[in-house]
Amino acid sequence: MASSLTHCYSSPSSTTTLLLRRRHPINVGPTSLRFFTIHSSPSSSRVLSIAASATEASSAKVIDGKTVAKQIRDEIAVEVSRMREAAGVIPGLAVILVGDRKDSATYVRNKKKACETVGINSLEVNLPEDSTEEEVLNHIAGYNDDPSVHGILVQLPLPSHMNEQNVLNAVRIEKDVDGFHPLNIGRLAMRGREPLFVPCTPKGCIELLHRYGVSIKGKRAVVIGRSNIVGMPAALLLQREDATVSIVHSRTTNPEEIIRQADIIIAAVGQPNMVKGSWIKPGAVIIDVGINPVDDPSSSRGYKLVGDVCYEEAVKVASAITPVPGGVGPMTIAMLLQNTLISAKRIHSFE
């Protein structure tokens, strides 16, 4: 266990209040119960020997978001050219970036590149950090009225002098490919209602579960984090898929206890390596949304990306897990392209 401690060391400056001291360390070893259930027929002695060897070997299946995202982009590219040929329509995505945060610029560049790979038109406006809210609203109004634009994305976070709610409300709901408009979120929360768009990151998480054959119905799911853009909509989606859902957040008094009951864990808090192997029920499926830069002198960039879950520990306990990078991140962009295609099809009544 000593080596995994160094692997999953999270910076002492980390301020999470979720990280409560473990008073009752429970030793959830790598011996997963699923080995007993998989090998149902042999004599008990043989089952025991399988389980014993599993102690050394057991390792979760890696949920490969990068490859699935590529598959989805290929599917989208086919649809985009079918639409172009049959209806003469090319889906268009407009991205509004305010300020010069490096990470935001990188994300926007990646989105643009992804659009190109599937044949979606991308438009971009880059406004200076000190722009007024009104200037942003004017650009949104222009894209709202532009028939070549089917999706509008305002890159978050916005500069602090802007009111995020005002800005997001201004996006025409028919073009809200991020799914952040309160009417879309409201419909997502209500039974019997359908949102026009589902937020990309949570949608990507569910898509990974589906494509890897993980059944959700009747399962206990725990979402760690309650942000508007990931945790909250992820919990709503899991509930729509008939999971029994708990949300663990910074004021939860017994997070480990609740997380340990989950068959499915979606971690979206933005705290490097916060979820330890001992918090995980053997055989659980883990979707790690966190993309946290941590110092890494051995990397050329000077940092590396880690998730919210301590991967080296979790991979020994879980039955399946997404890596960081290469897990949820690429799926977020694939879902954005999918939402843009859905929007163009809907606006032009193309089936």
Ligand SMILES: Nc1nc(=O)c2c([nH]1)NC[C@@H]1CN(c3ccc(C(=O)N[C@@H](CCC(=O)O)C(=O)O)cc3)C=[N+]21
């Ligand atoms: N209105 C809005 N919509 C968003 O969807 C949105 C946003 N604002 N603000 C920022 C976050 C972040 N986000 C990511 C998308 C892809 C990766 C991604 O592809 N990550 C790669 C790693 C890339 C690398 O190596 O740097 C991966 O996980 O494999 C990451 C993060 C979308 N966001």
